[in-house]
Amino acid sequence: MQFGRTTLSKFVIEHTRASHGELGALLIDVAAAVKTISAMVAKGALGGSLGALDSTNVQGEVQKKLDVLTNEAILHHCEWGGQLAGMASEEMDDPYPIPAEYPRGRYLLVFDPLDGSSNSDVNVSVGTIFSIFARSTAGDAALGDYLRPGCEQVAAGYAIYGPSTMMVLTLGNGTHGFTLDRESGNFILTHANIRVPEDTREFAINTSNERFWEPPVQRYVAECKAGKSGVRGEDFNTRWIASMVAEVHRILIRGGIFMYPKDNKDPKKPGRLRLLYEANPMAMLIEQAGGAASTGRQRILEVAPDSLHQRVPVILGSKNEVERVERYHQEYDTGADRPFVSPLFSERSLFRDNA
Numbered sequence: 001m002q003f004g005r006t007t008l009s010k011f012v013i014e015h016t017r018a019s020h021g022e023l024g025a026l027l028i029d030v031a032a033a034v035k036t037i038s039a040m041v042a043k044g045a046l047g048g049s050l051g052a053l054d055s056t057n058v059q060g061e062v063q064k065k066l067d068v069l070t071n072e073a074i075l076h077h078c079e080w081g082g083q084l085a086g087m088a089s090e091e092m093d094d095p096y097p098i099p100a101e102y103p104r105g106r107y108l109l110v111f112d113p114l115d116g117s118s119n120s121d122v123n124v125s126v127g128t129i130f131s132i133f134a135r136s137t138a139g140d141a142a143l144g145d146y147l148r149p150g151c152e153q154v155a156a157g158y159a160i161y162g163p164s165t166m167m168v169l170t171l172g173n174g175t176h177g178f179t180l181d182r183e184s185g186n187f188i189l190t191h192a193n194i195r196v197p198e199d200t201r202e203f204a205i206n207t208s209n210e211r212f213w214e215p216p217v218q219r220y221v222a223e224c225k226a227g228k229s230g231v232r233g234e235d236f237n238t239r240w241i242a243s244m245v246a247e248v249h250r251i252l253i254r255g256g257i258f259m260y261p262k263d264n265k266d267p268k269k270p271g272r273l274r275l276l277y278e279a280n281p282m283a284m285l286i287e288q289a290g291g292a293a294s295t296g297r298q299r300i301l302e303v304a305p306d307s308l309h310q311r312v313p314v315i316l317g318s319k320n321e322v323e324r325v326e327r328y329h330q331e332y333d334t335g336a337d338r339p340f341v342s343p344l345f346s347e348r349s350l351f352r353d354n355a
Contacts, residue, residue, distance in 0.1 A: 008167060008178045008187035015171050023132070023154065026083040026107055027169070030130055031187055033077035034159040034167055037070045037114070037128055038180065041161045044123065066120050067091050070113035070128065083107050086141030088308060090277040095146060095308070107154075108133040108141055112277040115158070116243025125162035127245025131281040132156065146308060150280030150301035157281065160245050168194070168252065168285060175252065175289040196291035197255035200318035204239045204247050205259040212263035216296065216328035244273065248282050248316070252289055257317035259325070261296060271295065271312035275305050279314050292322035296329040 008031055009024075016024035071091040078084060079096075082103035087096040090112040098104055111130040120126050132155040135145055157169035165180040167187050177191030203224050210218065224236040239256065241247055247258045260272045273279050283293030283300040293300045293316035303312055315325050330336075 006189040008169075008189070011176070011178070011189055012169075012171070015173060019134075022083045022105055023107065023134075023171075025081055026078065026105075026109065026132065027155065029078045029081050029083075030074070030109070030157075031167060033074045034128060034165070035180065035185070036073045036077065038159070038161050038165040040069060040073070041066065041114075041120065041126060064114070064117045064120060066114050067117050074109075074111055074113050074128070074130075078109055081105075084109055085135050085139060085145065087111070088146050088276065089113060090274055090309070095141060095143060097140060104138050104140060106135040106138045108135065108145060110146065110276050110281075112274070115245045115278065116241075119241075119243050124241065124243060125160055125246040125249075126243055127158050127160040127249075129158045129245060129278055129281050130156065131276065131284075143308065146276065147305045149304050150275075150283055153280060153284050153301075156284040158245050158248070158285070160249050162246070166190075166249070168249065170285050170288040172284075172288065175285050177252075191253075194252050194289045196252060196286060196289045196318055198290070198319045200251075200255040200257060200321055201234055201236050202239055202254075202256035203236055203259065203321070204241070204251075204256060205261075206240055206242070207238070209263055209265060212265040213261055214263070214296075214329075214332070216325065216332045217259065217261045219328055220325050244278055244282065248286065251291070251317045252285070255318045257315070257321040257325070260314045262313040269311055271314065273311060273314045275300075275303060275310045275312045276308065279303075279312050282314075283316060286316045290319065291317055292319045294322055294326050296325060297333070 009028055012024040012027045013021065071089050075087065075096060079098055080102045083105035084098055084107050085104055086098060087109045109130060109132055111128065113128055114126055115129050116126040131153050133148055133152060134154050155171050157167060159165060159167045166177055168175060168177045175194045176189060177194060178187035179190040181188050205221060223230050223232050227235040250256060251258060262271055279300050286293045295313045296315050315322055
């Protein structure tokens with residue numbers, strides 16, 4: 001171990017003095033939960049926790065054993081410390097009240113305990129995403145306390161469980177990455193003030209849904225795929241891992257754009273990713289690193305949630321590319337775009353009718 005390097009504990013204590021240490025203590029509890037989950041995930045088939053359960057979550061998705069175990073790990077590590085007014089999880093229908101035997105604080109912890117859990121059975125990187133809000137006073141949280149735009153987050157972050165376990169965090173003063181030193185058990189600051197390049201030649205999107213996309217997204221992807229022979233005059237590479245944590249981590253380290261846009265596959269769902277548990281914390285991290293995060297029509301951090309499990313479209317990453325996709329949406333919505341016909345469909349009205 002190299003002594004003198006900044007640990008996560010030291011970092012958050014130094015940067016949360018104004019909260020009298022309560023926010024720092026909460027983040028240290030979150031880090032403890034991440035270590036537990038990291039060990040759990042690392043055991044793979046040896047731990048006996050792979051595979052699916054007979055239950056589904058509020059989203060109607062089949063739960064993996066690890067979804068439930070990791071959810072319980074976060075609740076167990078964070079409920080007792082006296083910093084929280086309540087918690088909410090992608091895996092639970094309703095907010096989780098702090099047990100009666102523990103003191104209440106003024107913070108709210110919102111999390112996705114194991115993002116990309118469908119990849120756990122095939123040993124692909126998965127992660128934990130979390131977001132923290134603050135109430136004005138301590139006490140039990142009401143549902144309305146959770147329904148606030150992402151610009152009111154006081155902290156956000158994720159952990160990625162890959163070749164190494166990293167925790168990436170923002171407290172509103174930049175985005176910083178910490179790597180778990182398994183010998184000492186400490187998270188060490190290894191990526192200070194991460195910056196997302198403003199330009200990129202990499203895009204990540206599930207192209208199997210291309211026939212359901214709106215024309216602005218079809219236009220953007222078609223231009224990328226056309227490469228040097230197209231209007232962009234540059235070759236682009238496509239990436240798709242199907243784990244948001246892994247996608248965002250790659251973008252933070254080397255740039256890129258990630259898109260899970262609005263589509264007409266299921267008109268009841270205006271987007272696919274959860275605003276509170278995925279979109280808001282990732283948007284804060286990306287913006288604090290100099291990138292941009294949008295629904296295509298609105299800054300994600302300005303979306304006012306109307307329900308605990310609300311979904312939204314997500315387009316985030318390198319600033320100039322996100323702004324280009326936003327511009328294509330604006331041109332399409334105002335009728336100012338150049339005619340674009342997808343090779344899969346002959347009429348743009350198909351998308352307008354299903355908007």
